[in-house]
Amino acid sequence: MEKKNVNLLKLFLSMMTISAFTFGGGFVIIGMMRKKFCDELHWVSDDEVLDMTAIAQSAPGALAVNSAVIFGYRIAGIAGALTSVLATIIPPIVIISVVCMIYDAFSTNVIVQTALQVMRAGVVAIIVDVVIDLAGNVVKTKNILNICLMIAAFVATWYFKVSSIVIILLFIVLGLGMSMLNRKEAA
Secondary structure (H helix, E strand, O other): OOOOOOOHHHHHHHHHHHHHOOOOOHHHHHHHHHHHHHHHOOOOOHHHHHHHHHHHHHOOOOHHHHHHHHHHHHHHHHHHHHHHHHHHHHHHHHHHHHHHHOHHHHHOOHHHHHHHHHHHHHHHHHHHHHHHHHHHHHHHOOOHHHHHHHHHHHHHHHOOOOOHHHHHHHHHHHHHHHHHHHHHHHO
16 A cells, blocks of 8 residues: 555544535445545545445445545555544434434424435435446446446346345455456466
């Protein structure tokens, strides 16, 4: 892993801000992390974001935390991973703790319910943006096999309701198989 000039405080504050102001789950936070660490700070490349997203989604656990571990590690090693995870989990813990204390008033408040419904529309837009960006990165490679696999995975999940777990496991096996074939050809 190449050394980057990374300030751990900047990493911590960036991840904490992203975590605190991101609603809608893992793919939304990945989009925000991509914009911050790839487009703005140039700590990772678009290709790395795509690879890290695939790894984070393949691992068990919350996508946001998995992504924080992987992004943090890639950016600043073990210290970066620990910093990113801590910064990512603090806001939800604080927010959920407060919501739990006032849940009854919170759950029946018409203003809060309206705000949550409106936020859903924004979350959908952000998720669509992330999907388009990630799909665009696959198309940019001009690798016909990868493009066909992406389309096949979409068709399998959308039309045939194949579980994403099955698709991820199948693609892991396929990727390992392709790696072994490439090594045999190179030898």
